[in-house]
Amino acid sequence: MFDDLFSTVTTDTAGTPTARASSPLAVRMRPATIDEIAGQEHLLVPGSPLRRLIEPGGGGRAAPSSVILWGPPGTGKTTLAYLVATVSGRRFVELSAVTAGVKDVRQVVEDARRRLATGGDETVLFVDEVHRFSKSQQDALLPSVENRWVTLVAATTENPSFSVNSPLLSRSLLLTLRPLETEHVRELVLRAVTDERGLGGSVELDDEATEHLLRLSGGDARKALTVLEAAAGAVLSDGVLSDGVLSDGVLSDGVLSDGDHEDTPKIGLADVERAVDVAAVRYDRDGDQHYDVISAFIKSIRGSDVDAALHYLARMVAAGEDPRFIARRLVISAAEDVGMADPSALQTAVAAAQAVQLIGMPEGRIVLAEAVVHLATAPKSNAAYLGVDAALADVRAGRIGTVPPHLRDAHYAGAKQMGHGDGYRYAHDWPNGVAPQQYLPDVLAGSRYYDPSDRGYERQVSERLERIRGILGSAEPKQQ
Secondary structure (H helix, E strand, C coil): CCCHHHHCCEECCCCEEEECCCCCHHHCCCCCCHHHCCCHHCCCCCCCHHHHCCCCCCHCCCCEEEEEECCCCCCHHHHHHHHHHHHHCCEEEEEEEECCCCCHHHHHHHHHHHHHHHCCEEEEEEEEEEHHHHHHHHHHHHHHCCCCCEECCCCCCCCHHCCCCCCHHHHHEEEEEECCCHHHHHHHHHHHHHHCCCCCCEEEEEEHHHHHHHHHHCCCCCHHHHHHHHHHHHHHHHCCCCCCCCCCCCCCCCCCCCCCCCCEEEEEEHHHHHHHCCCCCCCCCCHHHHHHHHHHHHHHHHCCCCHHHHHHHHHHHCCCCCHHHHHHHHHHHHHHHHHCCCCHHHHHHHHHHHHHHHHCCCHHHHHHHHHHHHHHHCCCCHHHHHHHHHHHHHHHHHCCCCCCCCCCCCCCCCCHHHCCCCCCCCCCCCCCCCCCCCCCCHHHCCCCCCCCCCCCCCCHHHHHHHHHHHHHHHHHHHHH
């Protein structure tokens, strides 16, 4: 009845899904055991709810009847749903919120009820992109969850607090999947090259191609395996296969053959480029180019060349640089190079960092670009940066001194008897809110660390600071 909803898999005699021979590489390489899952260790510790769901009876407590998996694309949400069914031997039914309606949901639930009533297998209902379900569609799932007619595993890339109805959310266990690190995706890619479920060692993947593929994937395992399959197909189609037939990089038996090649074909950088139709940007996230490009990026912002700054931003984005790294450098640049000449620049940079974390890529590039334009076109001042470093130099050199008595804490018992707080002048009692008194220790009286520029907002700061220092300075001799 629902075979059309998961056409890339077949079911075995127990009704659990297995990948077809002609399935895409990403489907064939779905982990068959918990040990093959990469990057979600925090959800799979012994006794955890998800592990109990996958391995019924584990941990000695009942498994949850409804789970919502929230995470970025390609982090393993569908894989975990498959494991819930395959490891436990339960029947698996998949619905896509893009195509299924209320009628489809009710039909699956009714079928699951009948099977349970006649002693049949339990049903795992996987709903992909559940945030696309309407309120009525989500409500249709509630009876099945409450009565445990199905084990519901729902997946979403959007925050369930805003995209899933409260009644369904309150009856479900929310599990957050973390973005995959580069090494996690590398592990999956290299496994696909050698594993018989995948390419079976019919090709090799050179280091440069591997690094470029990982950059392009952006932590999305599905995307990485799709690119790998396309690149392998391109390489093998240029050679002679044992049976002479290749369709989309997959032989009729679903495994790429070693064929009659004297040497195993190797996937190079050009093959990956050809597979994705994207020219590789000469940029190594761990090498010299990484440091050269980010250095040029920051210096272009400091130098107010907005066009150059956008160019280097584009190079990093195209190469798959972590957008969080770029955002952190923008926050530093806003504080170090723009400073008090435009205090709003730091607000923009921090907001950009938060927005990138929230929405991810590719939309995050727009947020980063706006921050780059703001910082590059803003007036520049490093006066605050120089000021704190000058103060640190004095402290490290031992020029510290004691806190003046009138500034010391006078709230604890006996403090007043020691003269703490005597003579302190409350700033709000004085004209302009500035009280003439000494704040620095005696050994540093008269020291100047902050020297504002005449650029942007700092011009106003400079004028005000000159008046403030005049007031404060008039009292310094009396305090020593």
